[in-house]
Amino acid sequence: MSLASLLERAASGGRLSFDEGVRLYREADIHELGAAAHARRMQVYPDDVVTYVIDTTINYTNVCNVHCTFCAFFRPEKHGEGYTMSHDEVLSRVKFAADQGATQIMIQGGVNPELRLPWFEELFARVRREYPDVDLHSLSVSEVVGLSTVEQLPVREILVRLKDAGMKSLPGAGAEILVERVRKRISARKVKPHEWIGVMREAQKLGMPTTATMMFGSIETDEERVEHLDVIRNLQDEMGGFTAFIPWYYVPWKTPLRGKEASGLEYLRVLAVSRLYLDNVPHLQASWLTPGLKIGQVALYYGCDDMGGTILEEQVVHDAGSTNVATRKDIEEIIIKAGFKPVIRDTYWNLRDDVALATA
Ligand code: SF4
Numbered sequence: 154m155s156l157a158s159l160l161e162r163a164a165s166g167g168r169l170s171f172d173e174g175v176r177l178y179r180e181a182d183i184h185e186l187g188a189a190a191h192a193r194r195m196q197v198y199p200d201d202v203v204t205y206v207i208d209t210t211i212n213y214t215n216v217c218n219v220h221c222t223f224c225a226f227f228r229p230e231k232h233g234e235g236y237t238m239s240h241d242e243v244l245s246r247v248k249f250a251a252d253q254g255a256t257q258i259m260i261q262g263g264v265n266p267e268l269r270l271p272w273f274e275e276l277f278a279r280v281r282r283e284y285p286d287v288d289l290h291s292l293s294v295s296e297v298v299g300l301s302t303v304e305q306l307p308v309r310e311i312l313v314r315l316k317d318a319g320m321k322s323l324p325g326a327g328a329e330i331l332v333e334r335v336r337k338r339i340s341a342r343k344v345k346p347h348e349w350i351g352v353m354r355e356a357q358k359l360g361m362p363t364t365a366t367m368m369f370g371s372i373e374t375d376e377e378r379v380e381h382l383d384v385i386r387n388l389q390d391e392m393g394g395f396t397a398f399i400p401w402y403y404v405p406w407k408t409p410l411r412g413k414e415a416s417g418l419e420y421l422r423v424l425a426v427s428r429l430y431l432d433n434v435p436h437l438q439a440s441w442l443t444p445g446l447k448i449g450q451v452a453l454y455y456g457c458d459d460m461g462g463t464i465l466e467e468q469v470v471h472d473a474g475s476t477n478v479a480t481r482k483d484i485e486e487i488i489i490k491a492g493f494k495p496v497i498r499d500t501y502w503n504l505r506d507d508v509a510l511a512t513a
Pocket residue numbers: 217218219220221224225226227262263264295340343
């Protein structure tokens with residue numbers, strides 16, 4: 154099949170095989186790839202809306218026993234620069250975000266074995282009690298597995314207790330590239346690909362919405378990027394619980410692994426192939442945190458229908474060397490200037506007409 158026919162089929166929702174995905178990734182002209190991804194996005198969401206969520210990321214501890222080589226954020230146990238916030242500190246950050254209209258709070262950190270399950274249950278219950286209007290889209294597969302290990306309890310029980318305490322959905326963090334060869338090099342002590350899938354499956358069985366991420370640009374090959382997409386597509390066929398796919402690229406500047414940063418075109422290529430390959434994941438999220446606002450804006454023509462979050466604070470990516478920051482007004486303006494209408498959403502993609510736009 155010619156590349157043009159392949160793009161045409163993918164743009165109208167035809168499923169790509171693994172080999173076809175690799176071929177499009179490697180050989181398709183970037184503009185034609187983007188046009189196909191945008192056509193598919195407009196077919197699925199024919200209006201001119203681009204959503205975003207007002208959110209914050211609270212990195213409650215940097216102590217971590219996983220030691221990923223791509224991470225500049227963590228400190229090993231007993232390290233002088235390790236920190237863990239008190240519940241009051243976390244709550245004051247939740248207040249700061251809620252006062253600015255946040256509807257989503259991401260509480261995420263290292264895998265700190267000193268923090269036991271009741272610590273999280275009490276924290277989440279307090280957030281739910283004091284800020285009932287914000288959704289806890291929090292922790293990661295690694296933290297859930299870490300809790301399962303220290304508590305000697307099955308993952309399912311950990312998730313049930315976190316959910317009962319108020320954790321409404323599980324972010325896709327920690328996926329990186331779900332291929333064993335890559336993980337052995339960049340995160341050898343982290344959960345294996347099948348464990349990441351297993352935790353997501355359990356969360357989805359419990360009715361928790363989840364997202365899927367991909368951190369690309371470290372050491373993986375083109376095939377391994379598509380293999381990652383394939384893993385996500387297979388689980389989505391089985392369970393259907395991913396609301397969105399969020400690719401972002403590795404920031405190498407201050408990490409032990411180092412290496413080079415992906416280019417803007419490489420980011421756009423990954424987005425476009427993601428939109429076409431993941432024919433069963435509803436939303437594709439653009440990011441401004443690593444590529445910056447201008448590339449984030451262009452991403453809206455490479456298959457994305459969502460601009461992600463305001464991320465009122467964040468430590469992990471900034472510790473790796475990213476210097477990007479954005480206000481709500483900045484995010485809305487790049488959406489408007491790209492020819493779309495910004496609409497605020499919550500964690501479940503409910504449109505929040507009750508929260509005023511910053512540019513209103
Ligand atoms: S990426 Fe997460 S799990 Fe890995 S070292 Fe950093 S904080 Fe720990």
